[in-house]
Amino acid sequence: MAAIRRLEGNLTQVLPGRPETVRTILATFLAHGHLLLHDVPGVGKTTVAKALARSVSGTLGRIQFTPDLLPSDLTGVTIYRQETGTFEFHPGPLFATVVIGDEINRASPKTQSALLECMAERQVTVDGTTHRLPEPFMVIATQNPVEMDGTYRLPEAQQDRFMARVSLGYPPDAEEFAILATGGFGDPLSGIEAVMSPEDVKAAGAAVRAVHVSDSVLRYLMTVLRATREHESVQLGASPRAGLHLVALAKALAYLQARDYVLPDDVQSLGVAVLAHRLTLARTARVEGTVAEDVVADILARVPVDS
């Protein structure tokens, strides 16, 4: 638990003034989920990924998605060595603890799906040979919110693979002032050291899975999921996978708060992060300017917790 607290401290250093966001990112990591960042450029997405990778004594893989990116550029290639007469596998940037996929919606759907496959399977198959990806393994992908030229929207099924979507957002005033005062010369990653070994991460993951979820919380969660499917502004509601992700993430959040059981409060504080990016709004609602976050918030306010 102490290691987890230090890890939280490391992330707080690179994301000052946003404890809920830090907690969600950390919970996603512990719940073996992948994260979708929904931000404008330049708010420190890469820094967060680097800090996380360094803290868990892992490596960072970085992929800048472009329209001409091919799947083999992610996974790696097999090369024939003439001097030995054998085939050698050169792993791609996916073989890292934390992989940051920048502007994921700029790549072609084919490449996107290659990424999503290894996110789900945690393994890569190149030329008939299967290679396990390292443990832990987390993809942090970013999307640009603004509809720019040369982007493909992520299909719903692929959005669904991401456990949560968060916005880092702009730093609060005091923190931004401090950043400006250092003039950008201070290294945001200074003093960030490895605080957990892969074994520690594994043990923490096991502890998270052992967190108790009562039937009443599960019933509440089901009601929430059902409400997203029946909401008037929603065309496509949350999938059962969304529910699984929400449970796993709520367990991790409870664990981070040193509780051995999940509260509906956990579900509520994660609801927007887990559900909003999976909903497809009805055309009329989009026209009216409704956003998915509002729909989820509305549902969470209306679904009674004590059934």
Next chain:
Amino acid sequence: MIRAVLLSLATAITALASTFALDRLVAPSLWLAPVATTVVVIFTVLSLLRRWTRRTLLPSLVATLAAVLTITAWYAHDDALLGILPTRSAVTTLYLLFGRGLTSIEVALPPIDDAPGVGLMVTCAIALVYLLADLLAVPGKSPAWALLPILSIWALPVLLLAPVRTPAIVATGVGFLAMLATGAEAWREPTGRTSPRRMGALAVLTAGVLAVALVAAPWVLSIPSPVRWHSPAELADADSTRLDLGLDLRSDLNRPRDAVVMTYEGASPRELGPLHAYTLTTFNGSTWDRTPPEEWENADNRLLWPDQVETEEGESATITITDLGQDRLPIPGEPRRVEVDSATSYSAAADEVRLEQAAPGELTYRVTYRTRDLSAAALSDLDPTELDADPALLQIPDTGYGPDVAELTQEIVTDAGAETAYEQLLAVQNYLRDPELFTYTESVTSARTRDAVWDFLHDRRGYCVQFATAMVVMARTLDLPARVAVGYLPGETQEDGTASISAHQAHAWPQVLFPDVGWVRFEPTPGVQAGTTPSWAPEPAAQTPEPPTTGPTQTTEPEEETSTTTSAEEESSEEASSEDGTEAAGTADPSSALPGIVVLAALLVIGLGGALAVRRYRARSSGELETGWHQAVGVVRAAGGQVRPGSTPRAVAAAGDDVLSSESARSALHALAAAVERSRYAPGGRDADPQTVREWVTQIKSDRKDRDEMKERADAP
């Protein structure tokens, strides 16, 4: 916490006190030490564990284990590892001991005092009862229901009709009241008030259950009811007599302490014969009616005999009563004259002499009696059936088994080739005296049918009261007027020429009314207690009459029966059983195992009920918690707090912080929210104590009252 310990302690005391209900069945020397140790161990383990853990069932489970270790240490010390850990051989030892205990119960007469197996059984039973009762009382919060396992101990003396000492009843009652007092909150409603309606319903329910258990069930199952109605006269007499053979055929002979009742001189025991104090005529199938006769006449200086017979001066004896404790003078069965210094009256109907004032300490009186000619020849010529006798003397109890008894009697008489009434009576007497058939014991087997005589003729075990009653009923089936006389055997002559009679010589015997000579004694009781047969009713010299081919078999049953029908095979095995009354294990009489089975079933039911009660309590207390929470949410909402359907307990508590005015209400709301959270979402659903919940809710509600008052004051000009 302290309440749980006290409650468990009260339960332990109640269970221990209840064990003494068995002391007439199993001698305390067999069980007192192991039972006390086991109960103390269980209590200690329970109390310590409840200090350390909030789990409900864990303490009981560990305490069960501790009880097993304690019992192993007591009963299989040499085979156990380190003296307490049960090994294979220790388990075998315990198992064998248990089996021996079962055999002892079959064979030995209560109180059992030299069978460690029975001690083991008692110890196990009490440990189990205490564990169950504690489970019901402490985690189950239903001390009232905890009486059920306790009562299962009491079921034994009730079923076996063994007398129980008053202190055991009192201590158990006090213990139970202490349990109720320490666990009293179980009776409260969520509002915190005791509901009169609920108490009323409970009282009605209890009365109903008691009525069914004590009156209706025995009637339906045709076993005697444990409830007996005593006439006031009987109650008045109850303490005044030392001559109480407990003329209930269903109860074991409960001998009083052996004190000298009287001494006499001037006649040998053989000449004087038994002295009767009173006689009994009315029998209801299991007890004799002890209502005293109504008509009394002056007894001064006259011949005391129901019929005025010609008399001469005969033998005489001087009797000194040292410790009679009743108002009837023991008198010989012959026509007699009684000279005594205090006023007496005489009842011819019952042939009893009554002292007008209870004897102050010692009392000496002189009895002159005349021996009648009661030779076989003289009696053979007399026919009691010709007498115009009181119909009460021919009354056969209306139990439905009269015809069966009559049939058996007829068979005995026919087998013996008896023709005259005298021969018939002799045949019946000697049938009952036959050691091959009947065994004298001071304990009786539990009832199978409504007719104690029929049961006795079937079980063939009993003491003088059973023998005498059986002979009276059998004689009545032959239309011979008969009754039971109760008094003393003549005792032994000491060296100084006086003879003394002790309380142990209390006895009952049948009397049959013959024409001309009056009441004639017979002696169907075999063994030590009976003394010798009267000279006119000799035993056959060393020849055993053929037992009837068809003994009593329960084929003709007036009502549905609970006991098993005895097969002819079993009948013969019983007849073939060895003379000392032991039966081979395995051919045990199924009916004697019945109480054990009943108790076991009851314990099982109680165990299940206990588990259910614990669950129900949880549901109820969480119900209480939810009700309280609902009220608290109402208070917050009324105070203007932001409460939506989706508000979690935490969110409500946070909203309460903004709107509740008093600090105590705010902290109570937070505590309540935390409790609701724990009960709803935590593993195992840990529940808050209902009492505490009520206090929190009261505090939260008081905040609203304060606010209303403040508002009133603000509005006031």
